[in-house]
Amino acid sequence: MLGFRSMARATLLLLLGPGSVHAQALTSITSLYVTFSTRRVTAAPTGDLKARLDSLDRDMLAANRAGQLSQVRRLLAKGNTLLAGRAWTDVADFNNSLLLRSDRVVVESQTPYAVRLEQLYAPAIDLRRSLSAHATLTARPAGLPVQPARVVKELGAFEGVSRDLRESPLAMEFDLRDVADGRYVLVVDVSDSARVIGSATLSIAVRNGIDETVRTLASAAARAPESQRAELLFPSDRLRNVNRGRLELRTWDFEKDFAIVDTLRLALQAKKDPFAKRTGDMKRHYTLDAAHEVMPYRLYVPSTYVPSAPMPLIVALHGLGSTEDTFFDGYGKKLPLLAEQHGYIVVSPLGYRVDGGYGWGVDAPPTDAVTRRGAELSEMDVMQVLATVRTLYNVDPDRIYLMGHSMGAIGTFKLAPKYADLWAAIGTFSGQGAPATVERMKNIPAFVVHGDADPTVNVRGSRAMVEAMKAAHVDVTYIEVPGGNHSNVVEPNLAGMMQFFDARKKSAVGR
Numbered sequence: 001m002l003g004f005r006s007m008a009r010a011t012l013l014l015l016l017g018p019g020s021v022h023a024q025a026l027t028s029i030t031s032l033y034v035t036f037s038t039r040r041v042t043a044a045p046t047g048d049l050k051a052r053l054d055s056l057d058r059d060m061l062a063a064n065r066a067g068q069l070s071q072v073r074r075l076l077a078k079g080n081t082l083l084a085g086r087a088w089t090d091v092a093d094f095n096n097s098l099l100l101r102s103d104r105v106v107v108e109s110q111t112p113y114a115v116r117l118e119q120l121y122a123p124a125i126d127l128r129r130s131l132s133a134h135a136t137l138t139a140r141p142a143g144l145p146v147q148p149a150r151v152v153k154e155l156g157a158f159e160g161v162s163r164d165l166r167e168s169p170l171a172m173e174f175d176l177r178d179v180a181d182g183r184y185v186l187v188v189d190v191s192d193s194a195r196v197i198g199s200a201t202l203s204i205a206v207r208n209g210i211d212e213t214v215r216t217l218a219s220a221a222a223r224a225p226e227s228q229r230a231e232l233l234f235p236s237d238r239l240r241n242v243n244r245g246r247l248e249l250r251t252w253d254f255e256k257d258f259a260i261v262d263t264l265r266l267a268l269q270a271k272k273d274p275f276a277k278r279t280g281d282m283k284r285h286y287t288l289d290a291a292h293e294v295m296p297y298r299l300y301v302p303s304t305y306v307p308s309a310p311m312p313l314i315v316a317l318h319g320l321g322s323t324e325d326t327f328f329d330g331y332g333k334k335l336p337l338l339a340e341q342h343g344y345i346v347v348s349p350l351g352y353r354v355d356g357g358y359g360w361g362v363d364a365p366p367t368d369a370v371t372r373r374g375a376e377l378s379e380m381d382v383m384q385v386l387a388t389v390r391t392l393y394n395v396d397p398d399r400i401y402l403m404g405h406s407m408g409a410i411g412t413f414k415l416a417p418k419y420a421d422l423w424a425a426i427g428t429f430s431g432q433g434a435p436a437t438v439e440r441m442k443n444i445p446a447f448v449v450h451g452d453a454d455p456t457v458n459v460r461g462s463r464a465m466v467e468a469m470k471a472a473h474v475d476v477t478y479i480e481v482p483g484g485n486h487s488n489v490v491e492p493n494l495a496g497m498m499q500f501f502d503a504r505k506k507s508a509v510g511r
Contacts, residue, residue, distance in 0.1 A: 094123040106205045184206060316346055319406030420444060441474070448477070462480075
């Protein structure tokens with residue numbers, strides 16, 4: 001029976017494809033739509049498929065205007081299924097409606113683990129047979145992501161599952177006391193007596209003693225100097241927000257962060273400042289009061305830094321779905337190397353959330369209150385990180401630069417005119433902006449890069465900004481990469497951006 005279930009689940013997921021996996025904190029609709037739009041542009045559908053996708057776009061617009069976000073998710077899942085060349089069936093619809101919820105996704109293994117099987121929306125399926133569920137804990141072999149997941153533990157079968165899991169979620173409780181620390185995927189298969197018709201999954205992390213660790217850090221933070229409290233409290237604060245479903249578990253390396261903060265705790269206990277005179281790559285934290293959260297930022301300080309000499313600073317804004325680590329660990333890890341060679345401090349904020357957007361441009365703010373608040377906090381995070389770094393290090397006020405990729409490039413085009421007196425120059429990769437704002441940034445030199453085959457952010461966005469800049473006599477260098485896509489234009493042009501920054505300081509004239 002176990003073999004049958006495993007094969008049935010694998011077959012179901014293969015047939016259903018995109019959209020069949022959910023997490024505690026659902027990936028933002030903005031991220032989902034960008035992924036869908038990129039796939040659509042890449043596929044270049046024609047004929048009946050194009051007509052069906054156009055109809056889906058209209059339905060999504062109407063659902064979004066009505067605030068029916070679960071319906072938007074349903075339509076995006078349908079669109080991705082059609083783009084993958086598969087039919088959108090009632091079973092696919094039912095499968096995509098399922099999700100698992102819990103009060104925790106970082107789980108204390110020594111206490112019972114409570115989970116609920118729920119639905120995002122009411123699927124269009126005629127359920128005549130009684131439903132049952134079967135739960136397993138699975139893991140993928142380390143370093144082999146394409147290998148099928150192995151069953152770590154059978155968690156039990158459940159009869160009498162409601163056909164309407166929005167009205168009556170299935171409450172389950174699991175014993176994980178014999179499960180080793182690590183990351184797993186909880187899988188709940190739903191059957192209608194004859195077949196598996198849906199699988200809900202939830203990524204979790206199991207850790208014995210996590211609650212005691214949190215208590216230890218809280219006690220250490222209460223005794224620590226105020227300047228170090230946020231450093232000690234970050235993992236516990238992030239744990240709370242991940243468990244609440246505010247953040248996706250995938251965006252946080254909790255094992256690493258708890259290990260780092262324990263080293264910090266021991267250093268402070270020994271009356272040592274672990275950041276004093278430190279250079280190189282480091283992760284720092286501070287409290288964003290407006291959000292009541294501890295926020296991370298990644299920082300690089302060149303080995304040549306001395307407090308007596310001002311040093312230039314680059315603020316790097318990541319793209320949609322990425323984190324403060326992206327410009328350090330991605331793009332061939334080239335930016336920190338260039339920062340060392342050219343003598344720049346580099347800081348990359350999270351921007352509150354991976355999809356925060358760094359505020360909005362000249363248009364009216366988003367009508368959705370959650371989106372609007374996220375945009376406000378994203379901008380606050382960037383500006384407060386900049387202010388914090390300027391208090392910690394001797395930053396040359398005439399050489400502060402702003403750069404970004406994708407959403408970060410769009411954020412750069414938003415923040416450059418809004419805080420025009422700050423920036424010595426900007427760099428954008430695969431972005432777009434509002435040409436009407438160029439007048440407010442005519443004294444800010446710009447280094448702009450875009451691929452002409454970008455399927456995610458159309459190259460017309462950068463072209464329009466560059467055209468407006470040239471008309472306003474802005475000092476602009478534009479590199480359009482023939483055949484370049486959304487991401488492969490970044491790494492090869494980072495060195496050129498650094499050279500561009502090297503040659504430009506903020507001018508007091510016209511500022």
